[in-house]
Amino acid sequence: MYKVKVYVTLRESVLDPQGVAVKDALHTMDYAEVADVRIGKYLELQLEDVANVDERVKEMCEKLLANTVIEDYRFDVEEVVPS
Amino acid sequence: MYKVKVYVTLRESVLDPQGVAVKDALHTMDYAEVADVRIGKYLELQLEDVANVDERVKEMCEKLLANTVIEDYRFDVEEVVPS
Numbered sequence: 001m002y003k004v005k006v007y008v009t010l011r012e013s014v015l016d017p018q019g020v021a022v023k024d025a026l027h028t029m030d031y032a033e034v035a036d037v038r039i040g041k042y043l044e045l046q047l048e049d050v051a052n053v054d055e056r057v058k059e060m061c062e063k064l065l066a067n068t069v070i071e072d073y074r075f076d077v078e079e080v081v082p083s
Numbered sequence: 084m085y086k087v088k089v090y091v092t093l094r095e096s097v098l099d100p101q102g103v104a105v106k107d108a109l110h111t112m113d114y115a116e117v118a119d120v121r122i123g124k125y126l127e128l129q130l131e132d133v134a135n136v137d138e139r140v141k142e143m144c145e146k147l148l149a150n151t152v153i154e155d156y157r158f159d160v161e162e163v164v165p166s
Contacts, residue, residue: 001118008125029146031143033132034129034143035084035130037129040124040125042090042122046120060114
C-alpha cells in the first residue's frame with residue numbers, strides 16, 4: 001500500500017486571481033505582512049501495491065491531476081506498512 | 084521574509100465527492116490500484132518579517148484560509164534569507 005501526496009501549483013508565469021483575492025482579503029483583516037498568495041491543489045492518494053508506482057503516478061498527474069499547460073506538479077510516494 | 088506552506092484538507096468524517104470523481108476517472112483510465120483520493124488546498128504565502136508569525140498564520144487559517152467546521156489545516160513556516 002502506498003500513500004502519495006501530490007502538489008499541483010500554477011506556473012510562476014500564470015496570474016493567480018484567486019491568490020490575489022485572498023491576499024486582498026487578508027490585508028483587509030489587518031494582515032499587512034502578506035506579500036503574496038499562490039493557491040494550488042493538494043491531493044492524497046492511497047494506492048494498492050503496484051509495480052513502478054512512481055511512473056504510474058507521473059502518468060496520472062500528466063493525464064488528469066494537473067493541467068500541464070498552466071500547472072506544475074510534484075509528488076511524494078510513501079510506502080505504508082500494514083500495522 | 085517568510086515562506087509559508089499551508090495544507091487544507093477535508094476532515095476524515097466529511098465525504099469528498101470531488102475525490103470520488105477523480106478516483107472513478109482514474110479507474111476508467113486503468114489505474115485500478117487507486118484505492119482512495121482526497122483533494123484539498125495547498126497555499127504558498129510570502130510574508131514580510133513580522134513578530135509571532137506562527138500565531139498570525141494560525142489566525143489567518145482559522146479566520147479565512149480554512150473552514151474549520153469541515154476542514155483541517157496545517158502549515159510550515161520557513162524563513163527566507165535574502166540572497
